[in-house]
Amino acid sequence: MNLLLSDDYLLQDYPENITNTIRSGHTTCLRFNRKGDYLASGRVDGTVVVWDLETMGVAQKLRGHRSAITSLSWSRCGRFLLSACQGWRVVLWDLKDGRRYREVRFRAPIYTAELHPWNHKLFVASVFDEAPSLVDLSDSNDVKHILPSAPRRTNIDADAATKEKQAKEDAKQMTTATVWTVTGDHILAGTNKGRLNLIDPNTHEIIWSEKICSSVVTTLRLTGSGRELLVNSQDRIIRTFHVPNLSAEDLDPDTIQMPLEHKFQDVVNRLSWNHVTFSATGEYVAASTYNNHELYIWERNHGSLVRMLEGPKEEQGVIEWHPHRAILAACGLETGRIYIWSVTSPQRWSALAPDFVEVEENVEYDEREDEFDIHPQEEINKRRLDLEDEDIEVLATDLRKGYDEDLGGTDFRMPVLFDLGASDSEEEFVAVSTGTVRRRSMGEGQDGEDVEEDKTAAGAKKVPAGKGTKAKKK
Amino acid sequence: MAELEPPANAGPPSKRRKVQDDSADSTPRYESLAKQDSQPGEKIILSASIREKSLQSRPESLSRTPSRDRKRDNKYYSSDHSRHSRSPSSSQSRSRSRSRTRSGSRSPLRSRSDSSSTRSRSGSRLPGRVGSGPDRDSISRSLRDTPLLDGQEHEDSTPPAHQPVRPHYVPRLLLAGHQEPISQVRISPDGRWIASSSADATIRIWEASTGRHMDTLVGHMAGVSAIAWAPDSRTLASGSDDKAIRLWDRVTGRPMKPKPLLGHHSYVYCLAFSPKGNILASGSYDEAVFLWDVRAGRLMRSLPAHSDPVSGIDFCQDGTLVVSCSTDGLTRIWDTSTGQCLRTLVHEDNPPITSVCFAPNGRYVLAFSMDSCLRLWDYVSGTVKKTYSGHKNEGFSIGGCFGSVDGEPFIAAPSEDGEIVLWDVKNKEVVQRIQGHTGVCFWVDVCEDIMASAGEDGRIRVYKHHNSEVAKEINGVSGVNEALGDLVVTDPSLQNEDIKKEI
Numbered sequence A: 001m002n003l004l005l006s007d008d009y010l011l012q013d014y015p016e017n018i019t020n021t022i023r024s025g026h027t028t029c030l031r032f033n034r035k036g037d038y039l040a041s042g043r044v045d046g047t048v049v050v051w052d053l054e055t056m057g058v059a060q061k062l063r064g065h066r067s068a069i070t071s072l073s074w075s076r077c078g079r080f081l082l083s084a085c086q087g088w089r090v091v092l093w094d095l096k097d098g099r100r101y102r103e104v105r106f107r108a109p110i111y112t113a114e115l116h117p118w119n120h121k122l123f124v125a126s127v128f129d130e131a132p133s134l135v136d137l138s139d140s141n142d143v144k145h146i147l148p149s150a151p152r153r154t155n156i157d158a159d160a161a162t163k164e165k166q167a168k169e170d171a172k173q174m175t176t177a178t179v180w181t182v183t184g185d186h187i188l189a190g191t192n193k194g195r196l197n198l199i200d201p202n203t204h205e206i207i208w209s210e211k212i213c214s215s216v217v218t219t220l221r222l223t224g225s226g227r228e229l230l231v232n233s234q235d236r237i238i239r240t241f242h243v244p245n246l247s248a249e250d251l252d253p254d255t256i257q258m259p260l261e262h263k264f265q266d267v268v269n270r271l272s273w274n275h276v277t278f279s280a281t282g283e284y285v286a287a288s289t290y291n292n293h294e295l296y297i298w299e300r301n302h303g304s305l306v307r308m309l310e311g312p313k314e315e316q317g318v319i320e321w322h323p324h325r326a327i328l329a330a331c332g333l334e335t336g337r338i339y340i341w342s343v344t345s346p347q348r349w350s351a352l353a354p355d356f357v358e359v360e361e362n363v364e365y366d367e368r369e370d371e372f373d374i375h376p377q378e379e380i381n382k383r384r385l386d387l388e389d390e391d392i393e394v395l396a397t398d399l400r401k402g403y404d405e406d407l408g409g410t411d412f413r414m415p416v417l418f419d420l421g422a423s424d425s426e427e428e429f430v431a432v433s434t435g436t437v438r439r440r441s442m443g444e445g446q447d448g449e450d451v452e453e454d455k456t457a458a459g460a461k462k463v464p465a466g467k468g469t470k471a472k473k474k
Numbered sequence B: 001m002a003e004l005e006p007p008a009n010a011g012p013p014s015k016r017r018k019v020q021d022d023s024a025d026s027t028p029r030y031e032s033l034a035k036q037d038s039q040p041g042e043k044i045i046l047s048a049s050i051r052e053k054s055l056q057s058r059p060e061s062l063s064r065t066p067s068r069d070r071k072r073d074n075k076y077y078s079s080d081h082s083r084h085s086r087s088p089s090s091s092q093s094r095s096r097s098r099s100r101t102r103s104g105s106r107s108p109l110r111s112r113s114d115s116s117s118t119r120s121r122s123g124s125r126l127p128g129r130v131g132s133g134p135d136r137d138s139i140s141r142s143l144r145d146t147p148l149l150d151g152q153e154h155e156d157s158t159p160p161a162h163q164p165v166r167p168h169y170v171p172r173l174l175l176a177g178h179q180e181p182i183s184q185v186r187i188s189p190d191g192r193w194i195a196s197s198s199a200d201a202t203i204r205i206w207e208a209s210t211g212r213h214m215d216t217l218v219g220h221m222a223g224v225s226a227i228a229w230a231p232d233s234r235t236l237a238s239g240s241d242d243k244a245i246r247l248w249d250r251v252t253g254r255p256m257k258p259k260p261l262l263g264h265h266s267y268v269y270c271l272a273f274s275p276k277g278n279i280l281a282s283g284s285y286d287e288a289v290f291l292w293d294v295r296a297g298r299l300m301r302s303l304p305a306h307s308d309p310v311s312g313i314d315f316c317q318d319g320t321l322v323v324s325c326s327t328d329g330l331t332r333i334w335d336t337s338t339g340q341c342l343r344t345l346v347h348e349d350n351p352p353i354t355s356v357c358f359a360p361n362g363r364y365v366l367a368f369s370m371d372s373c374l375r376l377w378d379y380v381s382g383t384v385k386k387t388y389s390g391h392k393n394e395g396f397s398i399g400g401c402f403g404s405v406d407g408e409p410f411i412a413a414p415s416e417d418g419e420i421v422l423w424d425v426k427n428k429e430v431v432q433r434i435q436g437h438t439g440v441c442f443w444v445d446v447c448e449d450i451m452a453s454a455g456e457d458g459r460i461r462v463y464k465h466h467n468s469e470v471a472k473e474i475n476g477v478s479g480v481n482e483a484l485g486d487l488v489v490t491d492p493s494l495q496n497e498d499i500k501k502e503i
Helices: A160-172 A377-386 A402-407 A453-459 B013-036 B040-055 B079-084 B088-113 B117-131 B136-144 B468-476 B480-484 B492-502
Strands: A017-022 A027-032 A038-043 A048-052 A057-062 A069-074 A080-085 A089-094 A099-105 A110-115 A122-127 A133-136 A143-146 A175-180 A187-191 A195-200 A205-211 A217-222 A228-233 A238-242 A260-264 A273-278 A284-289 A295-299 A304-309 A316-321 A328-332 A338-342 A429-433 A436-439 B169-176 B182-187 B193-198 B202-207 B213-218 B224-229 B235-240 B245-249 B268-273 B279-284 B289-293 B298-303 B310-315 B321-326 B330-335 B341-346 B353-358 B364-369 B373-378 B383-389 B401-405 B408-414 B419-424 B430-435 B441-447 B450-455 B459-465
Touching: A027 A069, A027 A316, A027 A328, A038 A069, A038 A080, A048 A080, A080 A110, A089 A110, A089 A122, A110 A175, A122 A175, A175 A217, A187 A217, A187 A228, A217 A273, A228 A273, A238 A284, A260 A284, A260 A295, A273 A316, A284 A316, A377 B383, B169 B430, B182 B224, B182 B450, B182 B459, B193 B224, B193 B459, B202 B224, B202 B235, B235 B268, B235 B279, B245 B279, B279 B310, B279 B321, B289 B321, B310 B364, B321 B353, B330 B353, B330 B364, B373 B408, B401 B441, B408 B441, B408 B450, B419 B441
Parallel strands: A069 A110, B182 B441, B224 B268, B268 B310, B310 B353
Antiparallel strands: A017 A338, A027 A038, A038 A048, A048 A057, A069 A080, A080 A089, A089 A099, A110 A122, A122 A133, A133 A143, A175 A187, A187 A195, A195 A205, A217 A228, A228 A238, A238 A260, A273 A284, A284 A295, A295 A304, A316 A328, A328 A338, A429 A436, B169 B459, B182 B193, B193 B202, B202 B213, B224 B235, B235 B245, B268 B279, B279 B289, B289 B298, B310 B321, B321 B330, B330 B341, B353 B364, B364 B373, B373 B383, B401 B408, B408 B419, B419 B430, B441 B450, B450 B459
């Protein structure tokens, strides 16, 4: 509604300065929901915090994990949230009551776990040193399907020695990132050898594969339309690809082309990138830098760097772009704070006084012919009332419904909880030393989990963020 | 509790002015009230009861905001202006206007302290008993059995046949229990509950279908001017003259938070929840609009909104805009997320605005102004699209809302002569008038086919819409209730409670 009144569309469409700093514990992972009104953040201590972006306050706190959250994924309706942690566990939360809807255990830490875009009972997970899994939660017992990491071989009739060699090579292929295509018909998977695999979730087979970079793929991201793919890799280059329509009826796996569009890199400083994200429309690409404080923003049209965001004096880990607006959320690696970057529009003063107009330069005033004519008051009133013959519509929302429509008609409403406690202010934790925080007060009936916060937070010094350190662990 | 309300000349300066003015202003207003009554017989009784009150020097005024005599000064350029620099003369006129408003809520405490509480009660009942309409028997019955059906006024309610929108609201229930005038009555979003806030410092919750009294929320230290339902129909917010906003759990009847929301420097006068229920907007006599984070109970944003008490506030249906209005004659549209003013709407004559609400689709703003008009503004172009008149609103803060019948929208507004007036949105014609209350009717709320109104008489009336075919049949028959097969609903517990009060 406010779009009708504001001229924010004139503002630039990438964020410029920090408008908010929010904090709950030490955040390592972020994700906006599809509608863009909530931000989920995962903490080092395993707590998942859901932030209400309208109030910039905590909407829910989900406790259940015991170690740092590495990945978060929202269901389409915004009711379910999937969180994965380093502690080998994936939890699907029902935000309606804040309870664990399902819990799945793996045999290793999890890199990413992403919900199917339409079906919240299906997710794909990439696991450390293990084969990726497609997990189906529709039954009461979850079903794990192992997905391959190595591409299928075409030379079936090769001799035994080659086969053995290939098998060895294949065994080294590990999937490090997985993402669903927008329709949910395929899974895109990146491997530690820089391959991009396209997996059919029904047959659990790789139908297409290509080597896209020389090092570990750390992040895969698609735009809202699904036509562009963003790949962050350990070789210090961010790549964007055009994705063909993979849902076409006559899709032939052998002819799929994913042409490279841009390579973003800092050739001077040879920076590597902690995390990357597409802007709302995919027009921009943002990245946080390793061992550096800046956020880089490139625009995709020409592939040029448009902005370096400098603000907090700490390295930024995971960054996320708001799904509709020019808002960027980034979490600091050292303090675990969440920085919200946005654009601020200035107050228009003419809005406060309706008979004033803001003009750029002097304007000659043209007096209306009858401006100072005197009419009897009744006549003026009558004339005024007679003018009100316009037909108006007060019930139907004829205005564009926008993204609300494609949310599948599910109108999930986040419950408003009153018992969160005032435990999320800046004062909750005190920085003891770099990367170490301590709870300031132990009051307010916290459960045992919070007591452990000290230990886990201290341990976070060595493991600042799941994603950023992923390749280093290898 | 009585100490909290200082006697005249003892309170803080701002209040003292009001109290003084109270006594000065109370008498003429009762006369004006008496004049409104057309029937001569009642007039006598009314004036008697007035005299009784004025002898007790209890200005039991019931108004919400009469600031008619306020000096009109176009101070909308800076809302801070008047706040900080009040010339003696302007403060004089202003204080007078405010004083009347508030006295209603203030009186309960005083009445509690004096010994003649029973007398005062019977006094306040008196006009109600007489004024409610042609059928006195039914009304006296109403005092015994509450809630009851009072369908005696159906003669007024025949809608013109050719109208596109044909609301036909028939009286169904009369809810008694509040001991002071009721400032607002609100039906919960799910249509199951009715909440009412009163000058007796309590909030009562009723079941909309049966009229059963569910709970009385006690906690405020002064009269309650505003209530708002959260969209989940479970949480209720109330704003009071004790400057506090409280959040209540409808189910338990207990406060949601141990501490009320404190921050306003003066009476909290209007409240609105955002459609998601995460933000509460409040307007106050301190001329500011506050946005609260409901979950944390934290003040999120304070908007220096107006140069007079903020009299009405509302959220648009997608929560991105807040509208506030004030007796300074301005209606302002705010961006929820940035807190910036996006538009100011002001009519040429600059009448004080007493209440404001968004159209159901959020595209227009309906402003209730004290020149007995409702104006429907297109806030994008900043023009008045429709002006509705036919009710009386010259001295009180009244508020109504939009409703719809068979997909056709209408506007319901209370009137100071006790009526409820319903207009067709499109052709501005009055489509139904309901003789509702004795004295001023302050608030009307519509939810689907239920309408609730409340007023000076401390009663809530609940109406139900019947479609026009049924209505026509009924008009031929004398007894509406019998014809509809509705029965007098009595709840034993409430009956007892009521009897207790009567004795």
